[in-house]
Amino acid sequence: MLETASANIRIVLVEPAGPLNVGSVARVMKNMGLSQLILVNPQCDYLGEEARLMAVRAADILETAKVVESLPAALVGCVRAIATTGDDARSHPTQLEKPADALPWLLEAPSALIFGREDCGLTNSELNRAQRLIRIPSSDAYTSLNLAQAVAICCYELYREKGSSAADSVGDVADRSSAADFVGDLTDVTDVTWRRKKSEGIFSQSPSPPNSAPLENLEGYYQQLETLLLKIGYLQPHTAASRMEKFRRLYNRAYPTVDEVAMLRGVIRQTDWAIKSYARSPVSDNLDGALPENPTDN
Template sequence: MVATASANIRIVLVEPAGPLNVGSVARVMKNMGLHQLILVNPQCDYLGEEARLMAVRAADILENARVVESLPAALVGCTRAIATTGDDRPLATKPEYPADALPWLLEAPSALIFGREDCGLTNAELNYAQRLIRIPSSEAYTSLNLAQAVAVCCYELYKLVLNPPIQVNSLLEVNPPIEVNPPLPPPRGEKKEPPPWEENKETPPYFPQGGNEEEPPPTPPKGGMKKNLPQAVKEEDASATFENLEGYYQQLETLLLKVGYLHPHTAASRMAKFRHLYNRAYPSVGEVAMLRGILRQVEWAIGKTHPIGPVSDTLDQALPDYPAQKASEPD
């Protein structure tokens, strides 16, 4: 379980300015069993003496940290993201308590995003996350230090790893439901009397296992009892990654600008609403492919910018940006 959480969850710091903070983050990550640190356009020397001083024996976290230029680049490969916010600005997504939202990250490749020390994350950056969390604090001083906020969240994740939530299905497998007042078996050697509605049906005698030496106990079916094992998730049913969704958002915005539904001065705010919509829906790879297939067909219909072809929602045709197609030549 610890290895799974460590492999799934990455800590993303957006434009951190304090090397002491970055070093402290690396240390607490190693304390809590996490190792994936992503730095978005860092504003400090994260490998310098100050950062290493605070990291102590977690210098390897700093050395292996990945530096990217933008938040979308930090989220490549993730299907879930939670962002942190500490202010009371009006937000389309309601912030949750860490203990309520963080378990969701353990189930898939995920990111936990933290903002700048002085101003946090912008609204546009918050829109990349499906869920938001806010760490409750005293009204006397509500703002937490960056490293402290990371420590609180990493600790909550580590508690979940040590004591994962009990699943109802797991309980049923360990303790299957028992039948209340089950009927008792008939005495040895006696026939089980059929109920009145089955008088015309032949009922074989009941022999408990080992109860009659002449009649061997019934043998179980070949291969043993079949269990309802979970099937592997099909590719099209897997959750869409952030890069899949970003490609769709760009294609959608381009089309809506072309048809006049969006205007350049309002496109950002309107597209933020589309992001909120799809963040709540958690679309799968196949669903994003279907949506992009629709956009491609609309683009052809309104401007014939693409050669006509059969409508396709398959992964290889709908997911890439404008897949190459050859125009059919006239006879």
């Protein structure tokens, strides 16, 4: 359903400094049928007179906005995340996509669309919290867009896609010659859209599987992995952040499932247990013999 697709998406503003911008974002969200606004450490009075002046009839979006202290907290419950950047492709190793190509992917699961600060955007570390990155094409004469304008363009693309998805789903059902040819819930607009886009090759990356792990599960894995790699000396404190960014990009491309993340975390737990339980040989860097399975590991 269209309402379900809209409810899937949260707009995340990282440290917004302008109340006029926040109010404008609330207005365009309501214009385009979106209602979840998340503010990460806002640097302005998002409920003040200036914000309400720009929000007009969307003051309820401001009043129900959720305020969190960090970007990871804003992404709890999300399976997919797209971040926006004004930089060109040379400044970040992840492929930059156009909004119209990437944003429909958010309609199919609990998702976040992340926007950065008005003056400096998102840091590389914040960009790496997302699986995909978009950049709004603009003139070389002035490439930087206002925050509210960027949100408006992206919200419009989502709204336009929802409309075309609904029309396509109706057409798909009408074209079926028999009920046996149609598998699935007729009301599941996003599933029909996913199949259509996959068959037409619209996705620029492989779409994530239906049971992709929530981003907070992955975040827990990254923290465990970093702790282990620091412990065994693979990471050094002064280079750990840059190395972990590479791991994040790797897993962002893989879209691991809930079970796969659980398996990866189990490997780390078993490795950590083995390190604590078995001393190294005095004459070798190798552990003494094969390690038995940890009987307490589930």
